[in-house]
Each structure stands twice: as C-alpha cells, then as structure tokens.
Amino acid sequence: MNLMKIVMKNMRQRALATWLTGTSVALGVALAVAIVLIKQGVQQRFEQGTLGYEMVVGAKGSPLQLVLNTVYNLDISPGNISWKLFEQLRADQRVKLAVPFSVGDNFHGFRIVGTTDVFFKDFEFEPGRKPELAAGRIFTFTEAALKSAFQEAEQRAKEREAKERGEEVKSAPMPEGTPANRPFEAVIGSTVARETGLQIGQTFIAAHGVQPSAEAKEHTENPWTVVGILAPTHTAADRAVYINLDSFYHIEGHEIRGPTAPVKAEEKDNDPDPGQVSSIVLKLRSPIHAFPLYREINDRQDAMAAFPAAEIRKLFDIVGNIDRLLFAQAILVLIVAGVAIAVSIYNSMSERRREIAILRALGARRATIFSIVLLEATTICVVGAAAGLLGGHLVVAAANGALYRASGFVIPAFHIQPLEWYILYVAVALGALSGIGPAWGAYRTDVAKNLAPSS
Amino acid sequence: MSEVLSLRNVSKTFREADGNLLEVISLRQFELGAGEQAVLVGESGSGKSTLLNLIAGILLPDKGEIMVNGTNPTKLSEAARDRFRAANIGYVFQSFNLLQGFTALENVLLGQMFGSANGGADRAVQLLKSVGLGHRLQHKPRALSVGEQQRVAIARALVNAPPLVLADEPTGSLDARNGVAVLDLLRRICTEGKHTLLLVTHDPQVMKSFEKVVRLEDLR
Numbered sequence: 170m171n172l173m174k175i176v177m178k179n180m181r182q183r184a185l186a187t188w189l190t191g192t193s194v195a196l197g198v199a200l201a202v203a204i205v206l207i208k209q210g211v212q213q214r215f216e217q218g219t220l221g222y223e224m225v226v227g228a229k230g231s232p233l234q235l236v237l238n239t240v241y242n243l244d245i246s247p248g249n250i251s252w253k254l255f256e257q258l259r260a261d262q263r264v265k266l267a268v269p270f271s272v273g274d275n276f277h278g279f280r281i282v283g284t285t286d287v288f289f290k291d292f293e294f295e296p297g298r299k300p301e302l303a304a305g306r307i308f309t310f311t312e313a314a315l316k317s318a319f320q321e322a323e324q325r326a327k328e329r330e331a332k333e334r335g336e337e338v339k340s341a342p343m344p345e346g347t348p349a350n351r352p353f354e355a356v357i358g359s360t361v362a363r364e365t366g367l368q369i370g371q372t373f374i375a376a377h378g379v380q381p382s383a384e385a386k387e388h389t390e391n392p393w394t395v396v397g398i399l400a401p402t403h404t405a406a407d408r409a410v411y412i413n414l415d416s417f418y419h420i421e422g423h424e425i426r427g428p429t430a431p432v433k434a435e436e437k438d439n440d441p442d443p444g445q446v447s448s449i450v451l452k453l454r455s456p457i458h459a460f461p462l463y464r465e466i467n468d469r470q471d472a473m474a475a476f477p478a479a480e481i482r483k484l485f486d487i488v489g490n491i492d493r494l495l496f497a498q499a500i501l502v503l504i505v506a507g508v509a510i511a512v513s514i515y516n517s518m519s520e521r522r523r524e525i526a527i528l529r530a531l532g533a534r535r536a537t538i539f540s541i542v543l544l545e546a547t548t549i550c551v552v553g554a555a556a557g558l559l560g561g562h563l564v565v566a567a568a569n570g571a572l573y574r575a576s577g578f579v580i581p582a583f584h585i586q587p588l589e590w591y592i593l594y595v596a597v598a599l600g601a602l603s604g605i606g607p608a609w610g611a612y613r614t615d616v617a618k619n620l621a622p623s624s
Numbered sequence: 625m626s627e628v629l630s631l632r633n634v635s636k637t638f639r640e641a642d643g644n645l646l647e648v649i650s651l652r653q654f655e656l657g658a659g660e661q662a663v664l665v666g667e668s669g670s671g672k673s674t675l676l677n678l679i680a681g682i683l684l685p686d687k688g689e690i691m692v693n694g695t696n697p698t699k700l701s702e703a704a705r706d707r708f709r710a711a712n713i714g715y716v717f718q719s720f721n722l723l724q725g726f727t728a729l730e731n732v733l734l735g736q737m738f739g740s741a742n743g744g745a746d747r748a749v750q751l752l753k754s755v756g757l758g759h760r761l762q763h764k765p766r767a768l769s770v771g772e773q774q775r776v777a778i779a780r781a782l783v784n785a786p787p788l789v790l791a792d793e794p795t796g797s798l799d800a801r802n803g804v805a806v807l808d809l810l811r812r813i814c815t816e817g818k819h820t821l822l823l824v825t826h827d828p829q830v831m832k833s834f835e836k837v838v839r840l841e842d843l844r
C-alpha cells in the first residue's frame with residue numbers, strides 16, 4: 170500500500186469526473202501542441218523551400234503571390250514578363266543562374282511548368298541538392314526550338330486578332346521546326362508519378378488552367394510523352410509536371426499576350442518582344458548584388474523582383490498573430506480544465522471526509538492527506554497532458570494528409586519538441602494549483618467530528 | 625502490572641454553537657493495565673467518544689496528563705502524535721470503518737501504512753483468516769455484510785499489534801447474534817495478543833460480560 174495507490178483508488182471512486190477533467194486537460198494540451206507543431210513545421214518547410222530561390226522576378230503585382238506561385242506552385246501566376254528580360258538577366262554579370270518558368274496548365278490538378286534544361290542541370294533546391302532523376306532522362310531543349318515556338322505563337326496571336334477584326338486570314342507558313350519535329354516531352358515529379366501512375370513512355374494531355382475545373386477543356390492537339398521521373402525532393406517539385414518551354418508555347422491559348430505593363434509604341438517596334446515567361450528564378454554571384462539588382466528590376470515598368478525568404482517571413486508574421494490567438498484559446502481550455510478539476514474534487518470532499526478521518530485515525534498525518542489530494546489533481550493533469558501530447562502529434566499526423574495534398578510536403582509529426590517538456594511542467598503546475606484548494610480543505614478536516622457515526 | 629493507559633485530571637471543554645462552554649470531560653484518575661479489558665459506559669452525550677479521541681490523540685485535552693504505553697502523546701508534535709497513534713493504538717468505530725474503494729485486505733494493509741512497525745502482508749492475511757474472512761480478502765466493503773465489515777475493522781485495528789485497542793460501540797450496528805460473535809472475536813484476539821482493550825457500549829448484555837465496567841460519571 171502506498172500513497173499513489175490511494176490516489177488511484179480515489180480517482181476510480183469518482184471515475185466520471187476524473188475522465189471528464191482529464192479529457193479536458195488532454196484537449197487543451199493537444200490543441201496547443203498541434204498548433205505549435207503545425208505552425209513550426211509549416212514555417213520551417215516553407216523557409217527551407219525558399220533556400221534555392223534567392224530572388225524571383227515576375228510581373229508587377231503582389232510579391233507574395235509571385236513567390237507562392239513560383240516557389241510552391243500555389244496561387245495563380247500574377248502575369249507574364251518578357252523573354253528579353255530573361256535574356257538580359259541571364260547575361261548580367263551579377264547573375265550566376267537564371268531559370269525561366271511558365272505556368273498555366275494542369276494535369277489532374279498537378280501543375281504543368283514550362284522550363285528549360287537549366288532547371289535540371291544547374292538549379293539547386295538548397296546548396297548541393299539538384300533535381301535528381303529516379304528514372305529516364307530530362308526533356309530535349311534547344312533555344313532554336315524555343316525561338317521558333319515564340320514566332321509561331323506570335324503569328325497565331327496575330328491571326329486571331331485579325332479574325333476578331335473580321336479580316337480574311339490566310340494561314341501563313343509555319344516557321345521552321347513544326348510541332349511534329351519539336352518534341353513534346355515531360356519530366357514528372359515523384360508524387361505525380363505515384364498518384365497518376367504515369368510511367369516513362371506514356372503520354373498525357375494537359376487541361377487548361379492551373380487548377381482542375383469543370384469547364385477546363387483539355388488541349389487536344391498534342392499529348393506529352395513522359396521521358397523522366399524525378400526522385401522525391403520534398404518540395405513543390407514533387408507535384409509538378411515539367412515540360413520544355415517550347416512545347417509550352419505551342420499550346421493553344423498560350424499565345425503571346427500583350428505585355429502586362431504599357432510599353433511605348435516605338436520601343437515595341439524597334440525591339441519586338443520575342444516571347445514571355447511567368448517568372449524567373451535568380452541565383453546571384455554574391456549577396457552584395459541582391460539589393461542593387463532588386464532595386465533596378467523594381468524600377469522597371471514591366472517587372473518586379475521579390476526575395477522569397479523575406480516574403481515568407483512576412484507571411485508568417487501575419488500567420489503568427491492568428492497562431493497566438495489559437496494558442497491563447499488552448500491556454501483558456503487548460504485554465505477551465507484546472508477549475509473543473511478543483512470543483513470536481515471539492516464536490517467529492519463531503520463524501521470523503523469520513524474516509525479522511527479514518528485515515529487520520531489510522532495514523533495518517535495531515536501532510537499525507539494534503540499530498541493525496543494534491544497528487545490526485547496533479548495526476549489527472551499529467552496523465553491528461555501526456556495523452557494530449559500524444560493526441561496533438563496524432564492530430565498533426567492526421568493533418569499531414571491534407572497538408573500533403575495542398576502543398577506536397579508533410580510535417581514531422583512525431584518529433585518531440587523541447588516545448589513538450591515545458592507543457593508537462595505546466596501540467597504539474599496546473600494540477601498543483603487546482604488541487605491546492607481541495608487539498609487544504611482535506612488538510613483541515615475535523616477528525617473527531619467526522620468519526621462520529623451521525624456524520 | 626505496568627499501566628498501558630493512565631489518565632490524570634484530564635478535562636475537555638467544547639464551545640457550543642451558541643457560544644456557551646460545555647465541559648464534557650472532567651476526570652480525576654483512570655488506569656488500565658497491560659492486557660486488561662474494560663467497558664466504558666455512560667449516558668448518550670456524556671463524553672465517551674470524546675474520551676476515546678483524547679486517548680487516541682485525535683483531540684487534545686485542555687489540561688491533565690494522558691499516558692499511553694509510557695508516552696504522553698499530548699507532548700508530541702502533531703505529526704509525531706499521528707505516528708505514535710499508528711503504532712500504539714488500534715481504533716474500531718461503530719460503523720463505516722472501511723474505505724469503500726479498497727478490498728478487505730487493502731483496508732487492513734492501510735493500517736500498516738502509517739506506523740513504523742510493519743508485519744507485512746502476511747500478518748494482514750493471517751489476521752483476516754483469524755477473524756474468519758480468509759475467503760473474503762478481495763471483496764470490497766459493499767460486498768460484505770455489516771458484521772463482516774466490523775471484523776475487517778478489527779483485523780485492521782490489530783495489524784500493528786498495538787498495546788491499546790479502543791472500540792467505540794463496535795457492535796452498535798449489529799443484531800444481537802452478530803454482535804455477540806464480533807465481540808467474542810475482538811476479546812479473544814485481544815486476550816491472545818495481550819492487547820489492552822477499552823470498549824464503549826450501551827448494550828447491557830455486553831456490559832455484563834466484562835469484569836471491569838467503568839462509568840464515566842464515576843470518574844469525575
């Protein structure tokens with residue numbers, strides 16, 4: 170027989186209250202842990218996601234939208250920028266690497282991203298980590314083919330405009346490199362491969378728009394052939410379908426649209442825009458170039474630069490406020506649970522006075538009686554908190570499914586955070602705090618009075 | 625014969641709810657020798673239970689000297705007095721002696737928890753057997769008859785082999801036949817273990833069976 174055994178018996182004596190109050194502690198803790206884990210995990214993954222993306226350049230608009238669209242394949246593209254700007258940046262002394270991306274279609278909800286071979290050869294998700302192929306090869310890409318695709322797309326745009334004006338249009342001869350001899354090849358992310366079952370050599374047809382929708386019509390002209398499958402990167406790339414930029418521009422509806430920012434007429438005539446891309450990812454030779462280049466690009470009428478890391482930090486500063494609100498709610502749940510424990514033990518005291526008096530008559534000290542009640546409250550809190558910690562992790566594990574579908578990454582659900590030890594200390598404190606009132610009542614129990622048979 | 629219990633000039637006064645003082649105990653001298661068995665009788669409200677609580681150190685006298693087995697528990701700190709009680713005094717009440725959440729055996733083991741002497745679980749089992757409950761060890765109080773519950777209480781009171789056993793109307797809630805059985809049992813065990821017994825009763829039958837009958841009024 171020991172104190173803990175007495176405590177357990179008492180808890181079993183009022184099992185319902187024990188369960189209910191323990192469960193409310195567990196709920197509060199689970200909520201707190203889940204909030205912290207999800208926030209930390211998402212933030213960490215998002216911040217890690219920006220590592221390879223030193224600077225992104227895109228159409229003027231929301232920098233956050235540009236970052237979400239380019240780095241995470243979320244949101245829609247804010248617009249296009251000219252290929253000329255890409256060439257200019259690629260040639261810039263300060264730029265180590267420039268990778269163009271074009272978006273606008275999906276396959277079963279997976280985003281189709283037009284890019285060049287540079288993405289596979291020189292891009293790094295983080296230092297030393299390039300996209301690796303699990304199977305096959307990368308798509309064929311030549312700049313000549315891209316140029317001809319641009320010309321062709323421009324020509325189609327002109328024809329359509331003419332048609333809209335009601336003019337008779339004779340189809341001009343297509344420039345060199347017809348669709349037939351331009352390869353329609355795709356490299357798919359690991360998740361795309363797993364979820365669609367696409368294999369090397371199989372073909373697929375894209376649907377228009379970055380998200381699948383009921384009206385989305387399928388592009389009927391040309392199917393793409395899967396030539397490569399990426400190894401898992403644990404980034405948005407796992408959920409992307411990469412095609413060569415020239416085939417991207419062959420898709421109907423991807424004609425060259427007018428520039429997003431007004432361009433002076435003579436400028437346009439003198440130096441016609443050869444083509445467009447959605448965004449450019451830059452890696453610089455030195456961080457000292459970052460701000461000057463950032464300012465130069467943002468001074469332009471037709472483009473904008475953004476630092477993904479900074480945008481994500483700003484985003485999480487906003488998220489952090491909501492987060493703190495939720496956390497405060499979890500604390501509130503815990504406080505209510507503590508009050509419930511105090512009240513439920515207090516209510517049981519009238520039935521317990523007799524038993525306390527018997528224990529005292531058997532030689533139990535006041536301090537022993539005090540500890541029994543205090544231990545009872547603390548045990549409920551600690552066991553509840555432990556269950557809550559486990560529950561919080563399980564919630565995260567369960568939320569991972571949805572998170573994965575939305576973003577392509579998961580949070581490590583079963584990593585123990587240092588915070589969790591802190592939560593256990595808090596649970597002990599909460600138990601002690603809620604038990605101290607009833608324990609004091611038990612301490613002061615009048616033994617003689619409660620031994621009398623009438624009581 | 626050395627004294628196990630000795631009281632001298634003990635008095636205890638309560639302040640009643642209306643503020644008046646009520647002197648419940650005023651006693652010149654009372655002694656019990658080792659192994660002696662006595663019955664304490666008196667009107668209802670005359671202070672019998674109060675006297676047992678004073679002897680047990682649950683209440684403190686206003687003045688006077690109480691000696692139990694050579695020690696004056698009133699001179700000890702409260703915690704020491706509790707420990708002294710656990711080791712030296714077995715206490716049986718009229719009813720509801722047991723903790724409801726614990727089995728018969730656990731209730732007896734509870735008696736061993738707070739003293740220094742520790743006979744181990746063997747002694748608890750052996751005592752329960754000697755009160756005829758060897759087959760009821762794992763039963764909770766609710767599953768026992770009132771007579772059986774009283775026998776568990778007797779086993780618990782004796783588990784630390786205390787020199788002094790106090791029993792406050794232990795047969796008060798039993799029918800005549802069960803009362804006699806429980807009383808015989810208590811007296812037999814006390815005789816065997818040479819425990820001094822002070823027993824409170826209202827029952828004339830019980831009184832008659834004791835050689836030493838003490839009237840509380842006569843101690844004034």
Ligand SMILES: Nc1ncnc2c1ncn2[C@@H]1O[C@H](COP(=O)(O)OP(=O)(O)OP(=O)(O)O)[C@@H](O)[C@H]1O
Nearest residue numbers: 638639640648666667668669670671672673674675
């Ligand atoms: N804490 C207290 N405060 C005030 N009066 C008390 C207190 N405890 C006991 N009394 C009073 O002291 C008197 C003696 O009580 P006690 O319980 O000792 O009597 P008793 O002889 O055991 O009676 P019974 O035979 O009914 O058990 C009673 O009048 C009781 O009301």
Ligand SMILES: [Mg+2]
Nearest residue numbers: 672673674792
């Ligand atoms: Mg009484």
